[in-house]
Amino acid sequence: xxxxxxxxxxxxxxxxxxxxxxxxxxxxxxxxxxxxxxxxxxxxxxxxxxxxxxxxxxxxxxxxxxxxxxxxxxxxxxxxxxxxxxxxxxxxxxxxxxxxxxxxxxxxxxxxxxxxxxxxxxxxxxxxxxxxxxxxxxxxxxxxxxxxxxxxxxxxxxxxxxxxxxxxxxxxxxxxxxxxxxxxxxxxxxxxxxxxxxxxxxxxxxxxxxxxxxxxxxxxxxxxxxxxxxxxxxxxxxxxxxxxxxxxxxxxxxxxxxxxxxxxxxxxxxxxxxxxxxxxxxxxxxxxxxxxxxxxxxxxxxxxxxxxxxxxxxxxxxxxxxxxxxxxxxxxxxxxxxxxxxxxxxxxxxxxxxxxxxxxxxxxx
Numbered sequence: 001x002x003x004x005x006x007x008x009x010x011x012x013x014x015x016x017x018x019x020x021x022x023x024x025x026x027x028x029x030x031x032x033x034x035x036x037x038x039x040x041x042x043x044x045x046x047x048x049x050x051x052x053x054x055x056x057x058x059x060x061x062x063x064x065x066x067x068x069x070x071x072x073x074x075x076x077x078x079x080x081x082x083x084x085x086x087x088x089x090x091x092x093x094x095x096x097x098x099x100x101x102x103x104x105x106x107x108x109x110x111x112x113x114x115x116x117x118x119x120x121x122x123x124x125x126x127x128x129x130x131x132x133x134x135x136x137x138x139x140x141x142x143x144x145x146x147x148x149x150x151x152x153x154x155x156x157x158x159x160x161x162x163x164x165x166x167x168x169x170x171x172x173x174x175x176x177x178x179x180x181x182x183x184x185x186x187x188x189x190x191x192x193x194x195x196x197x198x199x200x201x202x203x204x205x206x207x208x209x210x211x212x213x214x215x216x217x218x219x220x221x222x223x224x225x226x227x228x229x230x231x232x233x234x235x236x237x238x239x240x241x242x243x244x245x246x247x248x249x250x251x252x253x254x255x256x257x258x259x260x261x262x263x264x265x266x267x268x269x270x271x272x273x274x275x276x277x278x279x280x281x282x283x284x285x286x287x288x289x290x291x292x293x294x295x296x297x298x299x300x301x302x303x304x305x306x307x308x309x310x311x312x313x314x315x316x317x318x319x320x321x322x323x324x325x326x327x328x329x330x331x332x333x334x335x336x337x338x339x340x341x342x343x344x345x346x347x348x349x350x351x352x353x354x355x356x357x358x359x360x361x362x363x364x365x
Contacts, residue, residue: 016178020200033200033228036180036188037221038173040166040206045074048134053142055135056161058083064159068092072144072157076103076126078245080163081119085247088124095125095155097146102128107306108257110272114290114308118249121288127155135160168207185209192235194224202228211241240324244313249275249289252316255304255323258294267297273349275309277357280342286310291349293329300328311342318343329353 002009012025021030042057044050056064058079067090073080076098088094096119102112103119103126116126133145133152142160146153168187175182180196181189187209194202202224205217216238226232245251261268275281275289289312294304305319322332329350337347348357 013172015172015174016180017174019178019198031200033202034178035221035224035228036170036173036196036201036203036207037205037217038169038207040168040209040212042162043165043167044162045132045164047074047132050135050162053135053137053160055142056159058161058163061087061159061161068157068159070157071095071159071161072142072155073097073161073163074132074144075161075163075165076128077163077165078247078251080161081115081245081247083161083163084124085119085122088122093125094123095127095157097127097130097132097144097155099130099132100128104251106257107251107253108259108292108294110290110292111251111253111306111308114249114275114288115247115251118288118308119247122248127153166206166209166212168209170207183209190236193227193233194220194236195227211238211243213241213243216241240320242316242320244316246313249286249309250312251308252312252319253304253306254316254320255302256294257304257306258292261294261296261303266303268303269295269297269353271295271349271352273345273352273357275345277352278309278342278345278348280340280344281309283340284310291345293346293349293353295329295353300330301326302329302332305346307345309342309345315343315346318346322346 010024014022014024017023021028061083071087071092071094073084073096076096080096084094084096103116104112120126127148129148130146136143140158142157144155170182170186170188178198178201180198180201183189188196188203188207190196190203190208194204196203204220204224206212210216223234223236226234240255242254258268258270271293273291276287281287289308292306293302295302302322307315332347332350337344351357
């Protein structure tokens with residue numbers, strides 16, 4: 001759409017040469033404002049021997065022409081799970097390895113447990129609490145030397161995928177010349193208006209290491225455009241950001257987890273609805289999953305919704321509206337949910353705060 005909007009596109013490696021000038025392949029450009037939106041790249045962990053191994057990252061894994069017989073994955077976040085499941089579905093033996101002691105460690109435990117159960121049932125081997133000692137390669141065989149609870153193991157694979165997080169693309173920008181501050185992970189530090197400490201320079205998207213979703217980057221770009229071109233004073237608001245991991249079943253979440261709500265000083269009540277209590281899941285014959293709602297015990301407002309289910313990503317937008325606009329448990333109970341839809345799980349989950357859903361008839365209120 002660049003031509004439609006009349007933008008000038010200059011291809012090349014850009015770097016700052018001063019506080020108000022960038023250089024691209026010898027061409028110097030000044031402007032009233034700059035937006036840094038260089039994104040992020042796969043982070044490579046510091047494991048001895050890894051630099052001497054032909055490993056894959058998220059981009060190169062999708063360029064493979066053949067499915068490996070055995071795939072080992074260092075990391076178990078959303079990229080690791082999505083690609084690991086992809087290759088498992090294509091016939092590979094897949095092993096996910098991670099340092100933390102459970103999948104999705106920042107999510108509610110019920111979500112982590114449901115995801116772990118689903119992936120394990122699908123034949124994916126999950127190793128948690130791993131300490132990585134070194135990596136070796138012999139011909140086409142990669143070996144990852146780890147220990148778990150003091151017991152040493154060697155994981156052998158035909159391909160090794162590194163999916164251990166992301167790092168901001170700032171190294172080549174020469175931000176020192178622009179006097180722009182960066183954080184401990186190399187991210188561009190911005191204020192509530194997405195402005196750096198240099199008032200002429202803004203940043204948006206993954207380079208700031210905020211929530212790494214394309215819609216968040218687009219939203220932040222919109223804010224920068226309003227604040228620069230439109231001379232507005234629009235503040236960034238990331239209090240209610242939905243997230244989806246496109247596994248099967250999918251993982252979708254919005255708002256506060258139970259621990260986050262308690263850390264915020266709130267008294268909370270929770271509802272945990274197993275997927276086997278959702279009629280749509282029974283029809284699909286896919287009952288591994290869960291709906292979890294977190295609510296304020298005093299106001300009864302829903303603070304967070306967390307789902308593991310088929311089509312969870314389609315359900316989470318309704319949950320986003322619920323959290324953003326402060327709807328209560330009673331607000332949800334008073335609505336009618338279409339029968340045999342996954343969204344019905346939201347309504348049923350509100351009933352489990354003080355009722356046994358298994359004893360309710362179809363479409364019960």
